[in-house]
Amino acid sequence: MTNSQFSNLKYQLSNRRLQVTALAVLVGVVVLFVPIPLTRRLTASWGLAAPQERHLRIEASRYQYTPSVISVNPGDKVTIDLTTTDVVHGLYVDDYGVSTTADPGQTSRLTFVADKAGTFALRCFAPCGPLHPFMVGKLNVGPNWLLWRAMGVAGIAAFAGFWMIRK
Amino acid sequence: MMRQETARQETRRYELTQVPWLKRLLVSRWPLFLARAVTLAGFVLTIVAGLIGSPVGSHNFAIIFVWIAWWTFLKLIALPFGGRAWCSICPIPMMGEWIQQGALVEPGGKGLGLGRQWPKRLRNVWLPTLGFGVIGLFSAVTLTQPRVTGWVLLGFILLAAVLSLVFERRAFCRHVCPIGGFIGLYSRIAPVEVRVRDRAVCASHTDKTCVIGNEHGYGCPWQASPVSLTQNTNCGLCMECLRSCSRDNIAVNVRPFGADLARRAGRSLDQAYFGFMMLGSVVIYSAVMLGAWGNLKTAAYNVGTPGWFVYSAVLLAFTLGVLPGLFLLAVWAGRALAGSKASLKKAFIAQSHAIIPLGLMAWVAFTISFSFAKFSYVWSVLSDPFGWGWNLFGTAQLPWTPYLSTITPPLQVLALLGGLVWTSIWVRRIAQEELPEKSATRQSLPVMLFCLVFTIGMLWLLVG
Amino acid sequence: MATRGLKQEWLARLILALLLVAAIATPLAVQWIQTHDSARNTNATTIELRARMAENGGWSSDAISATVGQTLHLRLTSDDVIHSFAVGQTDWPVLDIKPGEVVTTDLVFDRPGRYTFFCTRWCGANHWRMRGVIEVTDPKSDTTRVPTAEPPLFQKLGFDIDAMPVLDPQAKRSLGKLTSLPSAERGAALHVELPAELRQRDWLRTHTPAEAFSLLRNNDAYGDLLDAQIWDVVAFAWRNATSDATIARGAQLFTRDCVACHGEQGRGDGPAGRDLPGLQKMMPDAKRGPADFTNLRRLAGLSDAHLQGKLLRGGMGTGMPEFGSLYTADEQWALIAFVRGFAMYDTNR
Numbered sequence: 018m019t020n021s022q023f024s025n026l027k028y029q030l031s032n033r034r035l036q037v038t039a040l041a042v043l044v045g046v047v048v049l050f051v052p053i054p055l056t057r058r059l060t061a062s063w064g065l066a067a068p069q070e071r072h073l074r075i076e077a078s079r080y081q082y083t084p085s086v087i088s089v090n091p092g093d094k095v096t097i098d099l100t101t102t103d104v105v106h107g108l109y110v111d112d113y114g115v116s117t118t119a120d121p122g123q124t125s126r127l128t129f130v131a132d133k134a135g136t137f138a139l140r141c142f143a144p145c146g147p148l149h150p151f152m153v154g155k156l157n158v159g160p161n162w163l164l165w166r167a168m169g170v171a172g173i174a175a176f177a178g179f180w181m182i183r184k
Numbered sequence: 185m186m187r188q189e190t191a192r193q194e195t196r197r198y199e200l201t202q203v204p205w206l207k208r209l210l211v212s213r214w215p216l217f218l219a220r221a222v223t224l225a226g227f228v229l230t231i232v233a234g235l236i237g238s239p240v241g242s243h244n245f246a247i248i249f250v251w252i253a254w255w256t257f258l259k260l261i262a263l264p265f266g267g268r269a270w271c272s273i274c275p276i277p278m279m280g281e282w283i284q285q286g287a288l289v290e291p292g293g294k295g296l297g298l299g300r301q302w303p304k305r306l307r308n309v310w311l312p313t314l315g316f317g318v319i320g321l322f323s324a325v326t327l328t329q330p331r332v333t334g335w336v337l338l339g340f341i342l343l344a345a346v347l348s349l350v351f352e353r354r355a356f357c358r359h360v361c362p363i364g365g366f367i368g369l370y371s372r373i374a375p376v377e378v379r380v381r382d383r384a385v386c387a388s389h390t391d392k393t394c395v396i397g398n399e400h401g402y403g404c405p406w407q408a409s410p411v412s413l414t415q416n417t418n419c420g421l422c423m424e425c426l427r428s429c430s431r432d433n434i435a436v437n438v439r440p441f442g443a444d445l446a447r448r449a450g451r452s453l454d455q456a457y458f459g460f461m462m463l464g465s466v467v468i469y470s471a472v473m474l475g476a477w478g479n480l481k482t483a484a485y486n487v488g489t490p491g492w493f494v495y496s497a498v499l500l501a502f503t504l505g506v507l508p509g510l511f512l513l514a515v516w517a518g519r520a521l522a523g524s525k526a527s528l529k530k531a532f533i534a535q536s537h538a539i540i541p542l543g544l545m546a547w548v549a550f551t552i553s554f555s556f557a558k559f560s561y562v563w564s565v566l567s568d569p570f571g572w573g574w575n576l577f578g579t580a581q582l583p584w585t586p587y588l589s590t591i592t593p594p595l596q597v598l599a600l601l602g603g604l605v606w607t608s609i610w611v612r613r614i615a616q617e618e619l620p621e622k623s624a625t626r627q628s629l630p631v632m633l634f635c636l637v638f639t640i641g642m643l644w645l646l647v648g
Numbered sequence: 649m650a651t652r653g654l655k656q657e658w659l660a661r662l663i664l665a666l667l668l669v670a671a672i673a674t675p676l677a678v679q680w681i682q683t684h685d686s687a688r689n690t691n692a693t694t695i696e697l698r699a700r701m702a703e704n705g706g707w708s709s710d711a712i713s714a715t716v717g718q719t720l721h722l723r724l725t726s727d728d729v730i731h732s733f734a735v736g737q738t739d740w741p742v743l744d745i746k747p748g749e750v751v752t753t754d755l756v757f758d759r760p761g762r763y764t765f766f767c768t769r770w771c772g773a774n775h776w777r778m779r780g781v782i783e784v785t786d787p788k789s790d791t792t793r794v795p796t797a798e799p800p801l802f803q804k805l806g807f808d809i810d811a812m813p814v815l816d817p818q819a820k821r822s823l824g825k826l827t828s829l830p831s832a833e834r835g836a837a838l839h840v841e842l843p844a845e846l847r848q849r850d851w852l853r854t855h856t857p858a859e860a861f862s863l864l865r866n867n868d869a870y871g872d873l874l875d876a877q878i879w880d881v882v883a884f885a886w887r888n889a890t891s892d893a894t895i896a897r898g899a900q901l902f903t904r905d906c907v908a909c910h911g912e913q914g915r916g917d918g919p920a921g922r923d924l925p926g927l928q929k930m931m932p933d934a935k936r937g938p939a940d941f942t943n944l945r946r947l948a949g950l951s952d953a954h955l956q957g958k959l960l961r962g963g964m965g966t967g968m969p970e971f972g973s974l975y976t977a978d979e980q981w982a983l984i985a986f987v988r989g990f991a992m993y994d995t996n997r
Contacts, residue, residue, distance in 0.1 A: 081478025102919040104701075104771050105730045111557075111589040121770040122907035122918040136593070136647070140557065142584055144240060144747040145729055147328040148481050150558060151473050164648045167597040168640055174605050175636045217660055225667035232672055239727045243748025288660040290653040570675055573723065573750025574682065580749075 041177030045170045068092030075099050075139075075154070077106035077119065079146050082139060082154035091134045091159045097127045107143035110156060118143050134159040197437040199381075201426070210423050210436060213289045216272065224275035227337065229569070234334020238571025242584070244330040245569035248561045250337070251327050256555040258367075259547055264441075267374030268367055271420040276341050277357050280348025281405065291402050299352045302359055308454040312365030313461050317503060319362055320465050321496045324472065324484035354405045358418060366462050369455060370544045371416040372444035372537075377437050378410070378419050378426070385433045386411045394425040394434065401427030410434055415444040417455070445537060445610050448617070453529070456536030457508065459543055463638065464503030466546045470645040474553060511536065514634040518615070518627035526618050534617065535631055538610040542635055545603025546642050549596040553646060557586040593647045600646070604639040608632050692719035692754070699724065699731035699745050699767060702774030707765075710780035715787050720755040729771050731778070736764040736974035744769065760786040764973035770908045773920055776969035800972075802957035805854060809957035810930060810964065813949025818865060819858035822875040823945050830876070830944070831994045835884025838877060843867060846885040853952040853981075857882050857992075861948070883992035890985040898986025901979060905971070914941035914990035924967030938968070941990035948991075955984050 071093050076083045078101065089095050099108050099119040108125075109116040112133055119125035139154035201207040209215060226249070234246030241247040262270040286293030319326070326332045344356040357364045380386055394410040397403035401424045404410060408418040410425040425434045472480045472495075483491030515532045518524075524531070560582065567580035574580065588595075611631045615624035684694075698708035704727065714720050724733050726747040734742040735755070743751050757763065767778035802809050815823070845851040846860060860882045864870045870878060902910075909921030916926075916938040927934035941947060959980055962970035975983070989995065 078478070080481050081476060085476035085478070100919070103773070105769055109586075111586060120908070121920055122909070122912060123903060124912060138557070138586075138589070140586065143730060144242065147241065147728075148324065148485055150242065150328065151324075151481050152478070153474065154476050161648060163593050163597060164643060167601065167643050167647060170597075170601055171604055171636060171639050171643070174601065174608070175632060218663070221660075221664045221667050224664070225671040228668055229671040229675075232675060236675075238725065238748045240748030287657055288664060289656050292653060293657070568749075570679075571725070571748035571750075572679055572682070573725065573752070574678060576678075 037177055041173055045173050048166050048169045048173065068094070070094045070096070072096045073098070075108065077101040077108065077141065077145075077152075079103055080141075080148040080152040082108070082152075084154075086155045086157065087139075088157040089131050091131060093131045093158075095129055095131050099125045099127060104145050105143050106145050106152075107141050108154075109140045109142045111137040111140065113137065116142060131156075131158045135163060136161045197439045200436045200438055202435070206436075207426075211426050213427075216423070217289055219273040220275065220278050223273050224278050227275040227341070231334050231338050231341075233569050234330040234332075234337065237330055237569065239330060240571055241328045241330060242558075242561050243565065243568065243571035245565050246330045246333045246337075247327070248558075248565040250333060252555050252558050253562050256551060256559070259551040263367055263370055263374070264544065264548070265374065266376055266421070267371030267416045268364075268420050269374075269376070271357060271364060271367060272422045274357075276361070277344045277348065277354055279341060280345035280356070281354065283345065284348045284353075285402060291397060291399060297349045297352075300350055302351050302355045306359055308359070308452065309365045309368070309458050310454045311360050312362045313454065313458045315360065315362035316365060316458070316461050316465065317500055320468065320499050320503075321492075322487065323469070324481065325487060327473075328485070353403075353407055354420070357420065358406060365458050368417045369458050369462070370540060371419075372447075373442045373541055373544060374416055375438055375441050375443075376421070377416055377439060377443070378421060378423070379413060379435060379437060380410060381433045381435045385431050389431065391430065393428045393430045397424075398428050398430065401425065401429075403428065415447040415450050417444075417450050442541065442606065442610065445540060446613065448534070451533050451537050453533055456533050457504070459536050459539060460508045460511065461503045462543045462547065463539065464507045465499070466543070466550050467638075467641065467645070468499050468502060470550055470642065474550070475645065508536075511539075511631070511634055514630040515627075517630040521629060522615075522619060522623035522627040524619055524623060524627060531618070531627075534614050535611060538614045538631070539607050539635060541610065542603045542607040542638065545599045545606070546638075548603075549599040549642065549646055552595055552599065553592050556588050556592055558584075559587050560585050596646050597643065600639050600642050604635055607635050611635070692721045694721045694723060696723045696725075697733070699726040699733070699778070701728050701772045702777040703772060704728055706778050707780045712765075712780065712782045714755075714757060714782060714784050716757055716760055716784060718756070720782070722753050722755060723750055724753070725750045730769045731767045731771055732769045734766055734768050734974075735782070736766060737976050738763065742768050755782075757782070757784040760784045760789070762973070766974055768904050770920065773923070775908070775920070779973075800956060800960050801853065801953040805953060807954070809954050809961070812931065813856065813858075813946065813954075815858045815945075815949045816862050819861045819948065820945075822861065822865075822879070823858075823948060826876060826879065826944070829942065830879035830883040830992050832880070832883040832887035832989075832992055833994045835877075835880035835882070836887070838873070838881060838884075840870065840873070840881055842881070842885055842888070843869075846882075847888075849889050852886060852889050856951045856954075857886070857944075857948040859951075860885060886985075886988050887993055890982075894982045895986050895989065897979070898982035898984070901975070901983045902986055905974075906983075909938045909967070910941065911938075914987065916940040921967070926966050926968075929965040929967075941987050944991040947988075952981070952984050952988075955987065956980055959983065 068090060071089055073087055073095065075087070075097055077099060087097075097108065097117075099106070099117055100123075101119045101121050103121060105118060105120050107116060107118045108127065110127075110129070112135075113129055113131075115127060115129045117125045117127040135158060137156045137158070139156055141149060141152035143149075145152065201210065230246045230250060233244055237244045237246065258270055282288055284295050284297045285291065286295035322332070326336055340361075343360070347356040347360065348354075358368075386392075392409075392411060393401075393403070395403050404425055405422060406418050406420045408420075410429070413419060423436075426436070471477070472484050479491070480495070483489070483495045486492055512528075512532055515535050516528060518535075519526070519528065519531055561584060563579040564582045564584075567577045568574045608628075612625055612628045615627040618624075619627060693714075695709070695712060700706060700708070712720070722733070724743065724745045726745045726749075728747060730747065731745045732742050733745060733751075733753075734740065740753075740755065743753055745751055761784055763782045763784065765780050765782060767775060771778065843863065845855075845863060852860075861878055864873075864878050864881060865875070870881070873881070902914075907918055909918045909924065910916055911918040911921070916935075918938065921938040924937055926937045926939070928936045939946070958968065959975070960970060960972035962968040962972075971980070
């Protein structure tokens with residue numbers, strides 16, 4: 018291979034690497050940030066229902082919530098009946114900032130509208146023992162888009178890597 | 185050797201010590217001493233609070249300041265940006281070092297100590313690796329019980345002191361401390377370094393005061409001969425060599441992130457294994473502490489119960505067996521794909537160092553959700569460090585509130601994805617050390633797959 | 649070492665020593681100042697009381713002595729979960745004790761006696777064991793004897809509160825045919841005039857609803873009422889003897905102290921009651937667990953005095969704590985008035 022051919026090839030290669038990288042980054046950004054419209058028709062066609070009223074029972078114990086994961090649709094009016102089996106526990110919903118406390122034997126009611134989509138932690142804020150800081154549950158409002166987008170981008174990064182390598 | 189020289193010159197560096205006031209600041213002993221005195225006093229306060237303060241973790245200075253304030257500072261600031269910077273002001277070895285040196289500031293005191301050489305067999309990070317694993321077995325109890333934190337910290341400082349009296353220099357820091365183990369490992373990516381300015385100058389004289397010390401400075405307490413120092417792993421940023429160098433040939437540089445990953449010196453199996461201990465631990469801690477499974481937490485907490493034995497077995501097997509085993513498989517598959525004849529062990533060790541960014545970013549992501557949600561306890565604990573009803577600064581009644589909960593998941597995603605991309609780049613670069621480009625990329629594929637699976641797992645645990 | 653170096657060295661040692669001493673001595677000093685500052689009153693004694701779950705030791709001190717008129721300055725804190733501090737048979741407000749925080753209060757007793765202090769935030773299966781005694785003596789009085797309380801009603805009447813109630817066959821039959829629980833509200837709507845006995849509180853307290861039923865059933869004036877309606881009138885009679893305010897107070901006490909075992913609907917299905925033996929301890933074929941207050945077949949055979957006896961004395965291995973030392977007489981009757989409602993008032997259900 019002559020010198021000029023070699024340098025041409027090198028130029029082409031690096032250009033291609035640049036192209037693939039740029040494409041990957043662009044697609045990644047799109048996947049991560051483009052807002053997905055949650056119109057009723059769209060959500061209905063994806064199997065998500067229209068907003069409804071939901072009544073859930075959560076039982077708190079040391080140190081978890083049962084059920085530990087609750088899923089609702091965006092826009093649902095959620096009512097949670099919190100009971101506890103052993104000591105006083107609390108329930109705080111991240112980002113929504115709503116909370117309640119329940120004593121054993123007494124049911125505590127928490128109502129809010131799930132207008133923010135995403136995944137939120139349910140935390141106990143009434144000290145209930147040594148592992149209290151780690152007592153956590155999960156609220157899914159709509160599908161966990163951040164997780165899927167992140168996995169999508171990870172996949173794209175991997176694919177871009179493979180594509181660059183493939184020759 | 186020649187290749188390394190040119191490689192080093194190619195990396196952009198900015199020398200901090202060429203700025204006169206910065207150099208004076210770094211060389212002066214007082215800023216460092218004051219910082220150390222403060223951290224030692226804080227450490228003593230922490231131990232006292234842990235031992236006699238309220239048993240409620242969220243109202244005890246020991247728990248909040250060690251596992252939330254200091255841990256966050258270490259993982260998010262000191263380590264990624266300063267490498268071993270924390271080690272330069274860490275209080276644990278200070279008592280022992282001061283007794284060993286016989287002086288708090290300038291050298292010249294009459295020290296105490298046997299000054300024995302550290303056993304050759306243990307001149308590695310196997311002890312810290314196992315130490316970190318053992319910490320993991322008791323982490324649920326340590327992080328939540330002030331008494332346990334108090335005793336553990338007291339044990340550490342006494343151990344460091346005893347080791348300083350028996351062995352030479354900072355044997356504890358280099359070969360025993362589990363925290364030091366991972367700080368050293370991850371400091372390879374830090375943008376700060378202490379290096380010799382010009383090797384020719386070192387070659388021109390024989391009195392290596394940077395190693396043996398003189399009236400201006402001690403010989404390197406970390407036994408990391410500055411002459412041949414090419415990476416951050418064992419440099420504690422204590423600046424002694426700056427003071428003792430008779431030719432003013434040592435500089436503190438700022439450089440791009442990840443520079444030391446290319447250095448082949450210092451790559452070893454024990455370091456590689458520590459990398460897996462960290463990688464595996466972050467997965468287990470994320471599942472046990474941040475997951476919604478109560479039975480995992482109680483199993484990890486109730487030491488001595490069958491559940492705890494299962495948890496311990498799983499933790500040790502995963503970090504020391506499963507994860508390195510899977511990685512070995514990936515490296516082996518890569519070698520087979522690339523048709524490489526190089527030693528499997530060498531390839532394993534080399535590639536294990538490529539996943540350092542992955543581990544660091546995973547710990548950053550874990551720390552973000554672990555600490556932001558609980559950081560508000562810091563203010564109330566400052567006013568009432570013992571949980572005795574004090575209100576020193578008026579903040580004792582500040583209610584708990586999680587911080588930045590909206591932005592936490594996206595931040596974690598960025599950290600994890602960033603780590604994946606960063607590591608993938610280095611996997612390929614390190615493979616290229618031995619193989620031509622095409623084969624190197626083939627070798628990298630299974631390892632990148634390993635990193636991808638790890639990232640997806642961490643994403644699911646933290647963000648899912 | 650050069651002189652300048654020596655000076656620097658000693659300065660450094662001084663700074664270090666000061667910082668270390670500060671780290672160790674400051675907490676102790678501040679603590680000393682705080683505890684002695686808050687008890688300026690020479691008549692006051694500072695007592696630190698740590699609340700812990702019974703499994704972790706309960707109250708750090710379960711016996712406190714005081715004299716009449718002496719100020720007890722209490723520093724209360726919790727070492728594990730949320731507790732609270734209440735003193736039985738007094739008007740002291742209940743204080744919540746949050747873990748890691750200190751709550752202070754001053755207690756002054758003007759009458760000698762044995763006062764029980766207890767926790768009112770359910771803190772585990774052994775929550776009811778969290779009790780202690782403050783023994784208040786009068787230094788001026790000659791006698792060291794603590795005045796005894798008046799014997800409860802069931803003792804005065806002399807019946808055995810552990811015996812299973814036996815219902816009159818007529819009442820029993822009618823209960824078997826009831827399709828729903830009686831309602832005091834329905835009984836009120838019938839606008840019947842109650843016989844004299846059913847308007848006397850003392851009669852109502854010492855007789856069972858079944859006896860009231862028989863009284864009405866065997867009275868021709870109520871002949872055209874159905875059995876179910878007679879039960880509604882019985883329910884009304886009980887409801888009529890008490891007031892909304894009393895029932896509200898009873899509801900408060902029930903929620904605070906009983907709901908964890910007896911359940912929110914009084915069915916005996918509370919989370920803390922599930923493992924208790926209940927009456928099974930004394931009678932093997934009885935139902936396990938706390939009493940079901942909606943079971944009229946049982947409740948109809950128990951008089952208020954009987955219920956009061958159970959409340960006061962508890963125990964006998966059933967898992968029911970004694971509340972005699974905790975409740976004033978008014979509180980006891982209020983609670984019983986409320987508890988009747990599970991079987992007899994619509995508003996309870």
